[in-house]
Amino acid sequence: MAITTDHTRAVADGAHSHGVVPAGSxxxxxxxxxxxxxxxxxxxxxxxxxxxxxxxxxxxxxxxxxxxxxxxxxxxxxxxxxxxxxxxxxxxxxxxxxxxxxxxxxxxxxxxxxxxxxxxxxxxxxxxxxxxxxxxxxxxxxxxxxxxxxxxxxxxxxxxxxxxxxxxxxxxxxxxxxxxxxxxxxxxxxxxxxxxxxxxxxxxxxxxxxxxxxxxxxxxxxxxxxxxxxxxxxxxxxxxxxxxxxxxxxxxxxxxxxxxxxxxxxxxxxxxxxxxxxxxxxxxxxxxxxxxxxxxxxxxxxxxxxxxxxxxxxxxxxxxxxxxxxxxxxxxxxFDDEQLFYLMARGIPEVDARRLVVRGFFAELIEEIGVPSVRDRLIASIEAELEKSMSVITGIAPAAAGEAEQA
Amino acid sequence: MPTLEIRDLHVSVDTKEGPKPILRGVDLTINSGETHAIMGPNGSGKSTLASALAGHPKYQVTSGTVTLDGEDVLAMTVDERARAGLFLAMQYPVEVPGVSVANFLRTAKTAIDGEAPALRTWGKEVKAAMADLRIDAAFSERSVNEGFSGGEKKRHEILQMELFKPRFAILDETDSGLDVDALRVVSEGVNRAKQNTDVGVLLITHYTRILRYIKPDFVHVFVDGRIAEEGGPELAERLENEGYDRYVGTGTTMSA
Known part of the structure; x- marks a missing residue:
């Protein structure tokens, strides 16, 4: 008999709700x-x-x-x-x-x-x-x-x-x-x-x-x-x-x-x-x-x-x-700022460094899916999602229409 | 001749109680090809100097200047500093899950050089540099620093120093935690980089033993956030015998 309950990777972000017992079995x-x-x-x-x-x-x-x-x-x-x-x-x-x-x-x-x-x-x-x-x-x-x-x-x-x-x-x-x-x-x-x-x-x-x-x-x-x-x-x-x-x-x-x-x-x-x-x-x-x-x-x-x-x-x-x-x-x-610092300290710009980390986060899982057409599609979708967040970071998000005329 | 010049540098670290001053007026000039050892007891601010030069966001420069060939380093972002030719071999290299060493090295090299390295020669170069540092070829496919032993992490840092060919390299306690064999391998790597690229080296260490393998041109003793004494290699020998006691009073000895 071997029961293991691995809590070692859990972190205290209030996410791992052991305290909440579901209503019955x-x-x-x-x-x-x-x-x-x-x-x-x-x-x-x-x-x-x-x-x-x-x-x-x-x-x-x-x-x-x-x-x-x-x-x-x-x-x-x-x-x-x-x-x-x-x-x-x-x-x-x-x-x-x-x-x-x-x-x-x-x-x-x-x-x-x-x-x-x-x-x-x-x-x-x-x-x-x-x-x-x-x-x-x-x-x-x-x-x-x-x-x-x-x-x-x-x-x-x-x-x-x-x-x-x-x-x-x-x-x-x-x-x-x-x-x-x-x-x-x-x-x-x-x-x-x-x-x-x-x-x-x-x-x-x-x-x-x-x-x-x-x-x-x-x-x-x-x-x-x-x-x-x-x-x-x-x-x-x-x-x-x-x-x-x-x-x-x-x-x-x-x-x-x-x-x-x-x-x-x-x-x-x-x-x-x-x-x-x-x-x-x-x-x-x-x-x-x-x-x-x-x-x-x-x-x-x-x-x-x-x-x-x-x-x-x-x-x-x-x-x-x-x-x-x-x-x-x-x-x-x-998102781990130390990872970001490490990558940027190697000359990698912030946008690319963030992208690397997020891609890395999903990389193993994408390989596990094992269906090539889905995998390619997934990578493209993740890239598209990252484009959205990067535009926020770099401040190149399109300004609301009409703003220029107001100014 | 490329020069890294640090003038009257004051740096604070962010703490819960507010900013705490660590560096209190550091003056240091490093010319390319030179090796400067910075030695000092724990808590003297050696690693703060390394992190502040690389631009770690936790450290705030409150006054002073750092220039690389006259260019204002402090005005640069972290990645700009690296592209300008600064390299920091970190005391605690960070794990980046899912990013392979091969991908990381190529991405960083491309960023630093402003163009992708030639595919054929780059592969060979990486392989040879890994072999020199006794890093198994299988590490290429592993995630950056993930599951690496302490010695493997340090060798991976020096691998980057050899491949990226910086103009100035700051080695932050690269020797700490290494056994004698690993220390020798890592030191050989630094010496190769010095030979091949005329890199200026700022070698931060608590102990003198690495200085048997990497010969410093200058030794600076760091105490309480500034340089307390400077000299040639003979200063290291004296520290070897006497420890830091004379600088810090009682209680702190060197256990090299």
């Missing part, structure tokens, strides 16, 4: 397909306490439309794409909704896009799902990604444009399958997006789950992963970059319900600008039966300027002592 949280069971939140509930519920309000409504986004799938030759009615028996198998947006998304969606990697097929190309916001009509969407037994493949869901989207992404990884699922939130300003990812991971199956959030006003993603048989492995990787007045929230739940499964969670974020707010909550539950569990979760935040706030809450519940390892680490730090 994660296992006891209400989940249901029924709207009546999960009422509209007030914002005081554990799962909503960091969220801007006012801005999410439209997504809590019972009736949501369907026309706000345009979804285009370009599938790998081996993959199969279907549009099915809500009564399709394959829907709803990954678990019940666990919060208000998840339950309204489930009930409002009338059809679903199902992507299947057939049994034993090895996809020769990435399957890309492009979700483009076209109107601000509040919209529900349901996606199901299935990797049948021993299938292998990569599915990238790419969100762009402006939308009010409430989404369910079901993920089924059957025995022996290896699935990489990437969700990129590259919305324009104004977009509001809630998404419940619910994954089931079978015997000896592997899910790599990647979340990348850059754009949108409010993005709240709640990936849940449950192991259904022994030998499963889940790797959850996330990267986010919040600017002025952006709210980016990632709440993860890994349910070790069966023995001998492994989970790794690594989320990293950068924040800049007044009102930039990120939330990371990582719940891991090791149930009494889950002997031989091996889990570790890490969240790191880099605060680049004043007025930004990062909340980081790892929660580990362990109901058995017979585990291989369980730990978490959380650290939120300000």
């Amino acid at each position: 994660r296992a006891e949280r209400k989940t249901s397909f029924d709207l009546a069971d999960i009422p509209v939140p007030t914002g005081r509930e554990e799962e909503w306490r960091f969220s801007p519920v006012a801005r999410l309000q439209p997504l809590f409504a019972e009736d949501l439309g369907a026309g706000g986004v345009l979804t285009t799938v370009v599938e790998a030759p081996e993959a199969k794409v279907e549009i099915v009615g809500k009564d399709d028996a394959r829907l709803g198998t990954t678990g019940k909704p666990g919060d208000r947006t998840a339950v309204t998304a489930w009930n409002a969606a009338q059809e679903a896009t199902v992507i299947t990697l057939p049994a034993e097929a090895v996809a020769s190309d990435v399957t890309s799902v492009r979700v483009e916001g076209v109107t601000k009509d509040v919209t529900a969407q349901h996606l199901l990604v299935r990797a049948e037994h021993h299938a292998e493949g990569v599915v990238v869901i790419d969100h762009r444009g402006d939308a009010m989207l409430n989404q369910t992404v079901e993920i089924v990884v059957e025995d022996g399958a290896h699935l990489t699922l990437v969700s990129v939130q590259d919305w324009t300003d104004g977009a509001v997006h809630a998404s419940s990812h619910r994954a089931r991971v079978g015997r000896d199956a592997k899910l790599k789950h990647v979340v990348v959030t850059f754009g949108g006003d409010v993005v709240r993603i709640t990936p849940d992963a449950t192991f259904t048989a022994e030998g499963g492995e889940v790797e959850m990787v996330g990267l986010y970059f919040a600017d002025t007045d952006q709210h980016q929230e990632h709440r993860l739940f890994v349910d070790h319900a069966v023995p001998r499964c492994k989970s790794r969670v690594t989320y990293k974020g950068a924040l800049q600008g007044v009102g930039a707010h990120t939330v990371w909550v990582g719940d891991v539950l090791i149930q009494a039966e889950a002997e031989g569990t091996d889990t570790y979760e890490l969240n790191r935040n880099l605060v680049l300027s004043d007025g930004a706030r990062a909340d980081s809450v790892p929660n580990l519940e362990i109901e058995t002592g017979e585990i291989d390892g369980a730990g978490h680490a959380s650290a939120t730090g300000r």
